[in-house]
Amino acid sequence: MKKAIVVFEVEGGSDKTFNGHRKDTMPIVEAIREKGWDSEVVFYRPEWADAIFDYVSKNFGGYISRVNPGNIPGGEKGYFDLLMKLSDQAGLVGMSRPDEMMSYGAKDALVKLAQTDLVPEDTYAYYEVDEFHKTFPKSISYGERVLKQNRGSTGSGIWRVQLADKELAAKVEPGTELPLDTELKCTEAVDNHTEVKKLGEFMDFCDQYIIGDNGMLVDMRFMPRIVEGEIRILLVGPHPVFVVHKKPAAGGDNFSATLFSGAQYTYDKPEAWQDLVDMFADARPVIAEKLGGDNIPLIWTADFMLDDGDNGEDTYVLGEINCSCVGFTSELDMGIQQKVAEEAIKRVEAKA
Template sequence: MNKKVIFFEVEGGTDKGPDGYRPDTMPMVEALKQRGQDAEVLFFDNAKKQQIFDYVKEHGAAYVSRINPGNLQHEEEYFAMLRELCQVGVMGMPHPDAMISYGSKDVLSKLIATNLVPDDTFAYYTIEAFKAQFPTSLALTERVLKQNRGSTGEGIWRVKLVEPLAEGMTEVPLDAQIKCTEAKDNHVEYWSLGDFMTFCEPYITGLNGMLIDMRFLPRITEGEVRLLMLRNHPVHVVHKKPANTEDAFSATLFSGAQYRYDSPEDWQELVENFLSQLPQVTSLLGGYDLPLIWTADFMLDTDEAGADCYILGEMNCSCVGFTSELTLAHQVAEEILACLQEQSTVVSPS
């Protein structure tokens, strides 16, 4: 039996076209069919989870997850079903735990052993750890705090002291005044450090709550660089330049950033370094196969020798869209077929 590639979607959400599907899903289905590989779309419904599992176990060679987590009410149940499918031999694109590892903001703290992330990057999973470390971090340099939840810059704050500390101080007092700029729209708020840390506590509590604390990189004004990856192949580069205003550091379209699309060859140094780090990245993030479609965002920095270097800001593989480049569907189809071929080579008898 020629098993199918199953694309998972969920009904509803702002990411759907007039036909009810994500605009980039059916082009992938059609591209696979043109190459002789059967494929179809299933809508995940938690009430029909067992029925869906049984069908995919019987008929699926692989699944491709095309569900935006923001549109998914039963994420834990969905991920549990995907884990079971992987356990019974259906190829996960990606495995649900890879989705979590690559998509969580604490990917940064997990990758400080690479040259992609500064070693003064911290993850806070408890309010106590946040209160103990952040006043010391802020004493060293301007910081960026990133919540794990939220999107489009919500809950990502650039934090700067209004007045410099007295010489010799290694911890910012809780009554010190700070200037906080949110990446969502680059608006500015002024707080005392203690009050702002209390305000941030809800980012840490609750399911998957945590904060990342990393050094602010002033060269973000030169733009953020996003690599769009198909497994280990860079496909194109998006250069996202923040708005040209005093406090702007956000690279979201909503905040007025300008986007430019380049080829990977235009960013050869960045691409070569990132690809050289991928074996270590996959090992540090759980040893799962690289996601099918994913992104890595970088910011420019200057190393100790005065040369350009690139710092990882975040990665995403939950449901990376390519609606502005639908011709990529053919490359994705080829990559899916390559994955299936690799799997059949591994499991077939020698």
């Protein structure tokens, strides 16, 4: 067993500090070293892929990926190929492997869970432009929708979409195919800015989210209680570490729960949201079945929104799972890096 874990990063990107690293990378490295293991950072470049494979396969027992897919030079395919080769050929423990990132973290995970109690059944994914243009003019007739691109982060490409004409919205028959010149009010989660676009124009704009590798759009019912806040569970392996209650900035059509958009964050222990934590734990076997396996990511989050149950009680709707590169830069004082080190070492030891 090689008692060493490599942490992958890429150069550049808005998530780096003055020393070239993500703020949460070196704390992980140092926490692993404190436990008597070796750890270091290796930067990925496409032209270095073969050299990185040779070096890492000879010297490490596992890897932790701290790379935002949107920052990968040359696109994600080369990087993902390297990670899979390290796992499948060299036998390293991948945290997380690309197939786990795609299974749990892709937006269409919501569609795969649409037949469960976690996600509304009227949740769809568009993988082809023609499919999107054919279906969305009917989908928007049922009421406000949220469109989510598969790429991006911090709310980029996530749009709240509603009919601009409230009188039309009140009288339109659900299932009606609305004309392409119907005006829409579109609010993007990245900063809560609103644009008025015609339906055809907006769909043409959204084509960019579908075209390309792993392109898709998820079409989901808008949950009005998002104004009360999004509830995020952060987990290290199977263990809930904390819960963040992210309340959007007040006013207008605001619905974004990102810090950049002005949302207010409150950090709680898991016990403060015990019913939600228990519900999510109970749902884990179903999630594993629907998403293709129970290879739990090392660091991951599940975001929920409040909804009204049939009897008036609060229920929770899953809005997103993240596991590609979950950051915890604001929570380093909670000791999460130590929990990450413990879980990573445990996984390498278990495979030895």
